[in-house]
Amino acid sequence: MRPQLKIITVSNIISFIRLLIAFPLLFLFKDNNTFNSYRILIVFLLIIAFITDVMDGYLARKRGEVTEFGKIIDPVADKVLVFVIVFSLFLLHELPNYLFWVILLRDLLILIGGIIFSLKLKKVLPSNLIGKITVFIIGFLLMTIILGIDKELWVYKYLIYLSILFSIISVLAYLIRAIEAIKWSKNESDKITEFYKN
Structure with missing residues (x-):
């Protein structure tokens, strides 16, 4: 099914809600006292974010609302939310420095790669299962830190x-995936060119 250009869909609104959750988190992570006082509320917001992450993709496919905008807002909401939490925990000395940089570099590399891919093919490379699993694992780790797990x-x-x-x-x-998509697009373009030549 060809992606639609429509922006306002149920699935995209749900993704946008996940993006908005980042703003109250900025306040809840502002210092150690606030963080320690609102750990349960933070976890509650993260559970809501996780539910929206599951729902948006499912509804987009179920309702036939897979859009180019949806392919952008979904991973952007994930990355913004993860970055806010990771950066906040880093500033509060709750997260190891090396892990902060690993997560940050991962998101930057994927973001830069996505921009290059979009400029080259005029399309957005959607999130895949491995990416979702990675975000889930990182999210679960962050959840345990927020809940105050013994780091030993x-x-x-x-x-x-x-x-x-x-x-x-x-x-x-x-x-x-990006390299394969670019190669496939080039092959298809060559086939079309050859067809019109004949």
């Missing part, structure tokens, strides 16, 4: 290793 537990260390591993895999997977 093996679960915490396992989630950090898993977050780093999937961050690397997701960037490589995105790069491979």
